[in-house]
Amino acid sequence: MRRGLAVWGVVAAGLWATPAAILAQEPTVVLDGRVVDADGPVFAADVTLEASGAVAIRTASAQDGRFRVEVPAGLYTLRVERIGYATATRLLTLRGPDPVPVVVTLQPAAILLEGVGVEAARSRERLRFEETAGASVRELSADDLRRVPGVGEADPVRAVEVLPGVVSTSDFSSAFHVRGGSADQNLILLDGTPIFSPFHLGGFFSVFNADMVSRAELASGGFPARYGGRVSSVLTIESDPGGGTLEVDAGVSVLATRVAVAGGVGDRDVRWRLSARRSYFDKLLAPITDFPYHLQDLQGVAEFGLGPRDRIRITAYTGDDVLDFTQIDNEDFPLRVDWNWGNDVAGVRWDRDLSNGRLTVRAATSRFSTGLAFPDFDDTEFRSRISQEGGGVDWTVRRGVVEVGLGAEVQDYAYDNLASSGGTVFSQGLGDGLQLAGYLQTSWRSPGRWLVEAGARVDRWAPEPGDAVVTLSPRVAVKRFFGPNARWAVNGSLGRYTQFLHSLRDEELPLGLDVWVLSGARAPHVVSDQVQVGVEAFPTDRWTVSLEAYARAFDGVVTFNTSDDPNDDFDDILVGDGLSWGADLFLRRTDTPVNGWLALSFLKADRTFPDVFSGALNRPEVTYAPIFDRRLDLDVVLRFPAPRGWEGGLRLNVGTGTPYTRPTASFAAYQPRVLKDGGRSDWAGETEDLAGYAVLLGDRNADRYPVYHRLDLSFRKDYRKGWGVLTPHVDLLNVYNRRNVLFYFYEYDRSPAVRSGFSMFPFLPTVGLEVRFR
Numbered sequence: 001m002r003r004g005l006a007v008w009g010v011v012a013a014g015l016w017a018t019p020a021a022i023l024a025q026e027p028t029v030v031l032d033g034r035v036v037d038a039d040g041p042v043f044a045a046d047v048t049l050e051a052s053g054a055v056a057i058r059t060a061s062a063q064d065g066r067f068r069v070e071v072p073a074g075l076y077t078l079r080v081e082r083i084g085y086a087t088a089t090r091l092l093t094l095r096g097p098d099p100v101p102v103v104v105t106l107q108p109a110a111i112l113l114e115g116v117g118v119e120a121a122r123s124r125e126r127l128r129f130e131e132t133a134g135a136s137v138r139e140l141s142a143d144d145l146r147r148v149p150g151v152g153e154a155d156p157v158r159a160v161e162v163l164p165g166v167v168s169t170s171d172f173s174s175a176f177h178v179r180g181g182s183a184d185q186n187l188i189l190l191d192g193t194p195i196f197s198p199f200h201l202g203g204f205f206s207v208f209n210a211d212m213v214s215r216a217e218l219a220s221g222g223f224p225a226r227y228g229g230r231v232s233s234v235l236t237i238e239s240d241p242g243g244g245t246l247e248v249d250a251g252v253s254v255l256a257t258r259v260a261v262a263g264g265v266g267d268r269d270v271r272w273r274l275s276a277r278r279s280y281f282d283k284l285l286a287p288i289t290d291f292p293y294h295l296q297d298l299q300g301v302a303e304f305g306l307g308p309r310d311r312i313r314i315t316a317y318t319g320d321d322v323l324d325f326t327q328i329d330n331e332d333f334p335l336r337v338d339w340n341w342g343n344d345v346a347g348v349r350w351d352r353d354l355s356n357g358r359l360t361v362r363a364a365t366s367r368f369s370t371g372l373a374f375p376d377f378d379d380t381e382f383r384s385r386i387s388q389e390g391g392g393v394d395w396t397v398r399r400g401v402v403e404v405g406l407g408a409e410v411q412d413y414a415y416d417n418l419a420s421s422g423g424t425v426f427s428q429g430l431g432d433g434l435q436l437a438g439y440l441q442t443s444w445r446s447p448g449r450w451l452v453e454a455g456a457r458v459d460r461w462a463p464e465p466g467d468a469v470v471t472l473s474p475r476v477a478v479k480r481f482f483g484p485n486a487r488w489a490v491n492g493s494l495g496r497y498t499q500f501l502h503s504l505r506d507e508e509l510p511l512g513l514d515v516w517v518l519s520g521a522r523a524p525h526v527v528s529d530q531v532q533v534g535v536e537a538f539p540t541d542r543w544t545v546s547l548e549a550y551a552r553a554f555d556g557v558v559t560f561n562t563s564d565d566p567n568d569d570f571d572d573i574l575v576g577d578g579l580s581w582g583a584d585l586f587l588r589r590t591d592t593p594v595n596g597w598l599a600l601s602f603l604k605a606d607r608t609f610p611d612v613f614s615g616a617l618n619r620p621e622v623t624y625a626p627i628f629d630r631r632l633d634l635d636v637v638l639r640f641p642a643p644r645g646w647e648g649g650l651r652l653n654v655g656t657g658t659p660y661t662r663p664t665a666s667f668a669a670y671q672p673r674v675l676k677d678g679g680r681s682d683w684a685g686e687t688e689d690l691a692g693y694a695v696l697l698g699d700r701n702a703d704r705y706p707v708y709h710r711l712d713l714s715f716r717k718d719y720r721k722g723w724g725v726l727t728p729h730v731d732l733l734n735v736y737n738r739r740n741v742l743f744y745f746y747e748y749d750r751s752p753a754v755r756s757g758f759s760m761f762p763f764l765p766t767v768g769l770e771v772r773f774r
Contacts, residue, residue: 028400029073029094030355032308033102034065035080040243041065042106044124045082051075055447060127064271064303064311068099070356070398080104099355101308125544125588129536130486133443133453134222134477134493136532136548138163138586141215142240147639147649149712149731152253152766156216156237157188157198157206162635162651164548164584164599165220167628169507169658170742171710171760173203177628178220180552180580180605181232184503184514185526188235191301191315193347196368196386197503197514200295200321207319207343209275211249211260212299214240220584221532221550222493225439225455225475226394226407231497231528231554239301239315241271245774248724253768255279256295269305274298295321297342309353317345326375341370341513357398363391370513380421386501386516387414390435405441405455410434413501415516427572433463433500433518448486451479461500466520471498471527483537492533499526504560504573508627517558523573524556544588544597554578563612576609578626596638596650605629613697624659624700630708631656642715649714657705657741665696666748693748705741710734710761724773730765737763 035045045061049071056076061067071094078090085106094100128137140148140159148159160176161168167177175183188195190208198207219227219234227234244264251258260275276298282291297319305311320342347364365388372382392409414432418425441455454476462468475495482488502523503514519525534548555577564571581604588597607626610619633655642648716729734740739759747754 027073028070028356029096030068030070030099031078031092031094031102032099032353033061033067033069033078033104035061035067035082035104035106036065037085037106037108040245042082042085045080045085045104045106048079048081050077050079058127058130060124068353068358070400072400078102078104080106082106097355099308099353126538129489129538131445131451133451133479133491134475134495134532135219135224136165136221136534136546136584137217137219139215139217142210142213145210145213145216146716147647147714148637149649149651149714149733151205151733151764152255152731152768153251153258154210155205156208156210156213157235160216160218160235161653162597162599162637163218163220164546164586164601164635165582165603166218167601167603167630167633167655169627169630171740172742174199174206175203175507178218178233179550179582179584180578180603180628181528181554182503182557182626182628183507184501184505184516185230185232185499185528186235187227187230187233188237190237190317190345191239191313191347192236192349192362193315193345193364194229194366194388195317195343195345196366196388196516197341198343200297200319201293202321202513205255207297207317208237209258209260209277209297209299211251211258212239212273212275212301214238221530221548222475222477222495224405224453225441225457225473226405228409228437228439228457228459228473228497229411229435229499229501231499231526239299240273241301241303241313242273244269244271247273248773249275249770250772251768251770254766265304270302271304272300272302274300290327292325292327293321293323295319311351313349313351315345315347315349317343319343336375338373338375339371341368343368354397357396358394359396360394361391362394365389368514368516377421379423382419383416384418384513384515385414385416388412392437401445401447403443406439407441408436408438410436413518415501415518417515417517429517429522429572431464431466431518431520431522433461433466433520435462435500436460448481450481453477457498459498459500461519461525463500463518463520466522469525471525472496473498487539488535488537490533490535492531494531495529497528497530499528502526502558504558506560517573519556523558524575526554526556528552528554542589542591544586544590546586547583549581549583551581552579554580557607559607559609561612574609574612576607576621578605578607580605594638594640596636598637599633599635601633603629603631603633622700624702626701627658629659629701644717646715646717649716651712652710653712654707654709657707659701659704660743661700662698662703663695663746663748664698666693666753667696668693695746695748705744708740710738710740711736724771727770727772729768729770731768733764733766734761735763 035042041064042061047067048058049056056071057069059067059069073095076092078092080088085108088104088106145154145156145159150158158174160166165179177183188198200207215238217236223234242262247262249260256277256279258277260273262273264271278296279294282294285291299317301315303313320340323339325337344367349362352359367387369385374380388411390411394407396405412434417429419427437459439457443453445451457473459471473496477493479489479491500519502517505514517523530552532548532550536546538544557576557578558573561572561574582602585600589595605626606623608621608623611622614620636652638650640648713732713735716727719726742758742760745756
């Protein structure tokens with residue numbers, strides 16, 4: 001299923017000529033600005049430079065209020081706008097080789113505030129529309145995250161399920177699938193640092209505390225060459241270091257209690273935020289009974305400036321889940337088990353603003369581990385660990401309408417898996433790998449007409465055990481604007497993506513932990529060729545619409561071999577390939593009391609593996625729909641005013657039932673036995689004590705569960721006090737108590753046979769309380 005690299009080589013070869021075009025541009029001037037109000041930086045302000053009455057360039061202020069643009073020398077009008085503030089204008093004469101600093105202070109304006117929560121997202125969406133050719137990117141702000149109904153508290157990863165192209169297969173798992181990719185093919189970044197398996201309670205909810213999150217951004221396709229290591233999507237979680245003043249956010253929900261504290265260091269341009277979270281049922285129920293489970297995590301972020309050009313950001317996270325049955329009385333629970341899992345993440349990033357671009361240096365470490373121990377059985381051990389350490393350099397340079405990005409990185413991976421008992425090793429995997437990568441990314445724009453991006457990524461992967469491989473991943477994207485004010489655009493992108501690790505977790509189980517392996521002697525690397533085309537528009541300031549079609553091929557996907565040979569160390573993994581194609585529609589309305597979006601997705605996905613249930617020596621291949629092949633998936637998310645000053649949120653999810661393998665019949669299973677008289681062998685048949693029954697299965701995943709649909713509501717209200725804000729909130733999941741099927745049970749030992757089922761969430765009301773001290 002792989003295409004020859006020569007096809008892509010023709011595309012990539014022309015990229016190296018692009019830097020020469022930079023030298024031909026006229027001299028430019030860098031405007032280094034910052035937008036503030038009386039309380040500090042202003043995020044997502046709309047910044048426009050006009051020359052002779054026409055828009056020369058447009059951007060938005062970052063989280064720290066900063067913006068940086070490069071334009072030809074001359075006379076400009078600087079216009080800064082942000083909903084809730086009066087428009088600020090400045091007349092600027094830009095000349096000279098040095099960056100020109102400017103600070104714009106916005107004054108509050110007496111306007112209606114209903115649209116405040118969505119205006120930042122709209123502004124960023126419009127800027128992304130104008131500045132990005134190929135990537136399919138959707139963003140959820142911190143405000144969006146809190147207003148999507150959830151289980152007790154806001155969850156950035158569960159909220160991603162409401163975006164187009166994203167499928168979740170179970171109410172009990174927050175793992176997600178994007179456009180036919182498996183869950184392990186999503187690159188999840190915390191402030192640019194990869195994080196493995198970011199879930200608590202076996203996948204029930206994510207490790208990210210919403211009080212620490214500024215925004216969540218999902219690139220579901222067409223992402224540029226600087227991103228590597230995964231083939232399906234990139235989910236970026238950006239931490240919020242606060243505004244530099246003392247702030248305290250606290251909350252209690254049915255899941256956990258949490259607190260986040262933010263502050264700064266005087267006028268030294270230092271901002272930080274630190275959070276802690278812990279479940280409390282083990283402590284609350286301690287006087288009554290032993291509750292064996294708890295979770296806990298710590299997360300922190302700090303950002304500080306080293307002069308006008310340099311900024312450093314440090315991010316750290318550590319978290320653990322502990323399921324401990326060792327302290328429970330043997331009479332209550334005879335099998336003592338100690339099971340724990342968790343993540344440790346740390347990263348640092350240095351950004352330096354250059355006269356015509358930016359230099360970024362980054363380093364990070366990330367680790368995930370799980371272990372299962374039985375104190376009464378010292379010879380039994382189950383463990384799984386994976387770690388990643390590395391760093392990289394990114395350099396971006398801009399000259400007029402041309403931008404070039406260069407980067408390099410090195411990543412060191414290691415994994416260790418073991419399942420043993422009684423001196424027998426049932427499964428084992430141990431290895432490491434060194435990844436060296438470099439990329440070139442270029443873009444050219446004709447404002448209001450064309451935007452072209454092209455790039456290529458080269459990865460060298462050296463596993464142990466296994467042979468080193470070198471892969472080339474070229475990518476190209478084109479966008480053509482048209483219509484009044486360039487509000488409409490058609491776009492297309494083509495790219496190759498590569499991945500060097502896999503998770504062997506059975507995705508058909510509602511809960512579970514990832515077991516990671518690296519490609520090499522045990523498993524191949526994944527190569528995915530992808531194409532997408534679409535139309536995107538901002539027909540009015542209140543409406544956003546996009547429609548995209550895509551196709552993806554996956555070569556080198558793996559699954560666990562359920563009929564492996566225990567004597568063969570390299571027989572526990574099956575290798576196959578996959579294909580997916582579909583279309584995503586996204587419609588969003590902002591700046592009105594009732595606002596929200598609609599996401600409608602169509603997906604056709606399949607996987608092809610050797611048939612492990614075939615008795616043939618050369619196993620034939622079987623092609624089937626994976627568990628995440630949900631053909632139609634509709635999400636409607638609304639935010640609306642409710643009575644008595646409450647604010648309401650709504651989510652309606654309707655989707656095709658997920659596929660499953662249907663048992664078609666049962667039959668008596670005969671088992672061998674040894675008779676006492678003379679040691680003769682015999683067969684226990686249908687009427688014997690040892691008799692059992694076997695099930696005849698239909699074609700794999702050829703049937704589907706009933707249509708899934710669920711309506712969730714949320715209500716919250718801010719009570720503003722002199723010391724801060726008190727916010728109670730109520731979440732109502734599955735309002736009309738739809739019994740969505742998780743899986744079926746078949747009892748063929750009864751006559752007639754009986755089918756029963758296990759449902760997902762019933763009607764589930766939860767309450768919580770948030771407190772903000774300012």
